[in-house]
Amino acid sequence: MDAFDLFRKLGAGAKFDFKRFGKDADRFKQGEMEGEGILWTSSADRKAKGLQKVERDKEKISMKRLKQLHQEKVNRVRAQHRINVHGCDVPDPVCTFSELQSEYGLNPRVLQNLSSAGLTTPTPIQMQAIPLMMHGRELLACAPTGSGKTLAFCLPLLTHLKQPANLGFRALIISPTRELASQTHRELVRLSEGVGFRVHILDKASMAAKKYGPSSNKKYDILVSTPNRLVFLLKQDPPALHLSSVEWLVVDESDKLFEDGRSGFRDQLAAVFQACSGPRVRRALYSATCVPDVEQWCRINLDNLVSVNIGHRNSAVETVEQELLFVGTENGKLLAMRDIIKKGFLPPMLVFVQSIERARELFHELVYEGINVDVIHADRTQQQRDNVISSFRSGDIWVLICTALLARGIDFKGVNLVLNYDFPTSAVEYIHRIGRTGRAGHTGRAVTFFTEDDKPLLRSIANVIKQAGCPVPDYMLGFKKIHSVVVREADCHVIVFDPRHGQNKVCIRICSFDSCNNPAHYA
Structure with missing residues (x-):
């Protein structure tokens, strides 16, 4: 009971003299309307205010529930596509390319180029990595071979840079091999057709030193290169290349580029990072396999890092049928190889060996088998390598013998068989080798020869094969870890x-x- 109800009960039966107290009554009504010193309101007003409070509470609960339902939907999408993400304020994944146009302003012409290439639905790595880069986040992305990592960083670059501008190179993409750099360059040119971006790839360093002078730098927008050629230009006096305008630095196959020693690029990569001295530079690292060194470096050096993994780390694609074949000794490899050819195989086929000498030897053994075979390795000239790859893509070459040169990132359409003639030295190398088949959802087959001498290295490869769902004899998993x-x-x-x-x-x-x-x- 409030004061108004108490006054009404106490005054029940009393007569109010309006002639005597009319002015006070009018003043009371006016005060009730204006709130001048009146401490109570009518029951109708109190009921209306109570209803307003209930509505506000319902609205708060409704908004909270909507957020909860939205997060549950996002979690279901990530679980369905095996997207694992670690970081703060991670944007939602996109399920269609059209969302990129409505939410992030993707150029309609780029969307049209995607449709023309037959790309209609983003892959899991594209669903999460593209929104992250659209928001300007630095990231470390790890996804299986053939999962569309190149497109995952190309689309954000074209959207972020908006339009061509004479500011110099604003995006830089680093690849470990010239073949992978050429493939990335082709992808960017195809996507940016009709938009006007000037995408360039470094050719011979000596010629590039004359072509990419300080004054001509501003005519370009995006640069694709290997570390060696880039560092050569940066070390010229004066430097033949300026990277102070770079806003995005993308490192493809990052675990390979972070390797030390004769076959690694860590020193060159450090020089490139130092040259990209602009205050707005952001970095994105992509690879099919992730090693602790790269992850540790990213945690220390990248700002507000987000880590994205598709499926299990360092795992082979499940679209590849994998097989381990015991061949006894070294001589047994050649017999098994000839047996595969004799029984008949569906080309094209990639054959991996461990060294340039081994590639030459196997080529001379197979060139007389009546099949179209060729070899590619680092000792061949760039023109020879380009011709071989072109012939392999067109179907003129059925069997291509190669070293680790082609194990990283190269996308051949429809490779049906990958043969590991020489046993891989690590699980990471194995994953990259067999990743040349079974790409973009297609199926493939991978056969790996092993001998008595390879048994100490067998366990790690067998674990990768088992994790991908392929049968592996139990005894292989029981070997001691080396x-x-x-x-x-x-x-x-x-x-x-x-x-x-x-x-x-x-x-x-x-x-x-x-x-x-x-x-x-x-x-």
């Missing part, structure tokens, strides 16, 4: 321990022969 011992010489060349040569010898060349008698190969 840890690689890395020894550094004075010239900083990395020497990997090879169990097949015993505990006291380390073969620099990692030969795949039964024995190695070359003293120059050991330390």
